[in-house]
Amino acid sequence: MSAQLLDGRKVAAEVKAQVKKEAEAFYARNGRKMGLAVILVGDNFASGVYVNNKIAACNENCIKSFSYKLPESTTEEELIELIHKLNANTMVDGILVQLPLPPHIRPSVVLPHISVDKDADGFLAENAGNLMLGIPSLNACTPAGIIELLHSTGRKIDGANAVVIGRSNIVGKPIALMLLQNNATVTICHSHTENLTDFTHNADILVVAVGKKHVVNGDMIKKGAIVIDVGMHREDGKLCGDVDFESAREVAGYITPVPGGVGPMTIAMLLKNIVKAALRLE
Numbered sequence: 001m002s003a004q005l006l007d008g009r010k011v012a013a014e015v016k017a018q019v020k021k022e023a024e025a026f027y028a029r030n031g032r033k034m035g036l037a038v039i040l041v042g043d044n045f046a047s048g049v050y051v052n053n054k055i056a057a058c059n060e061n062c063i064k065s066f067s068y069k070l071p072e073s074t075t076e077e078e079l080i081e082l083i084h085k086l087n088a089n090t091m092v093d094g095i096l097v098q099l100p101l102p103p104h105i106r107p108s109v110v111l112p113h114i115s116v117d118k119d120a121d122g123f124l125a126e127n128a129g130n131l132m133l134g135i136p137s138l139n140a141c142t143p144a145g146i147i148e149l150l151h152s153t154g155r156k157i158d159g160a161n162a163v164v165i166g167r168s169n170i171v172g173k174p175i176a177l178m179l180l181q182n183n184a185t186v187t188i189c190h191s192h193t194e195n196l197t198d199f200t201h202n203a204d205i206l207v208v209a210v211g212k213k214h215v216v217n218g219d220m221i222k223k224g225a226i227v228i229d230v231g232m233h234r235e236d237g238k239l240c241g242d243v244d245f246e247s248a249r250e251v252a253g254y255i256t257p258v259p260g261g262v263g264p265m266t267i268a269m270l271l272k273n274i275v276k277a278a279l280r281l282e
């Protein structure tokens, strides 16, 4: 039996249609569009592609984008100065600094200058803390997109055994908190976990966010489980994820493809954060 595909492009299109409606209504009420400022420093090729996709998604959904493509030589001080200007700009509802930054720019120094109300990525301490406390706020986009994908299956998260592999601040930790908020029983596994398969075999929901090719294969998956693959790698000119898709799809009930699974959801949830931020600032 082959798993059903969890089509991120389809679910993302539904989220974006709702975003567009709210963005158009905002434009009609305020005479200006909601705005997202996107800052890219340096010339990391993949980051350039991601940023262009984010800008295109804004433009297609009645959100004005303000694009800043800065040279590799940009200093921390210059970047902070730009962030302060954007914080004060009433046309800008959200600010996103694309990561990774060049090695001489410390995210821990620069990102906290973004206004908490304009934190489009939901990465700041206050927004991450609000997630932990269960206070509605701007949430990290990839984990929020994963929750939408899980809801789209119609399966219950409540009471499910959820296993997250990976403990990054961007995906692993926030998705674990969101699953907990949805009443799953959550286990976080990571590079020091012994006997990983003992955990994955028991997972009704398995989220793999390690950043390494094929960490999980079909032999490690519970029959019928929902498998969410957050990885993105290039292999022989093709894209693949953290999960060995061909063996996993024979065992899983639902599985996200790479590409076309989690990726499109991240952008859709970014737009949703802009709507949330703009409506709070309106």
Ligand code: GUN
Pocket (backbone or CB within 6 Å): 096, 097, 098, 099, 100, 121, 141, 142, 266
């Ligand atoms: N780099 C990779 N993913 C992301 C993301 O979701 N937001 C930002 N700002 N940078 C990233």
